[in-house]
Amino acid sequence: QVQLVESGGGLVQAGGSLRLSCAVSGSIFRVNTMAWYRQAPGKQRELVASITSSGLNTNYADSVKGRSTISRDNNKNTVYLQMNSLKPEDTAVYYCNAMVKPSVSSRYDYTYWGQGTQVTVSS
Helix, strand or coil: CEEEEEECCEEEECCCCEEEEEEEEECCCEEEEEEEEEECCCCCCEEEEEECCCCCCEEECCCCCCCEEEEEECCCCEEEEEECCCCHHHCEEEEEEEEEECCCCCCCCEEEECCCEEEEEEC
8 A cells, every 4th residue: 555645735825835745655565656645626637747757857837936945755665745935826736746656566656645735725
């Protein structure tokens, strides 16, 4: 079993900052690409940012580029999302996603999701 536990969401005023965290635990050989998605009411879930296993390659949605930074600590199997200059349109439930290789003999990675953390930005 693999668990993803998110934290750091909350209510913040426009222009403020939040740092989301997501820790992966359980039966893990290696955590590969990790990502943050978000889903606003009435909208589809969308990719916010992703980061490869080495941390050297990152990808951001245009809507958050320049305002957000994704990072990871492989010693803790944890991914972070620092969000600055928050806007009301950033309001959503944020989900952590991880591609996990469960054992050294696994041929495939498996995708896992966190339970989501609410981010609300007031104007």
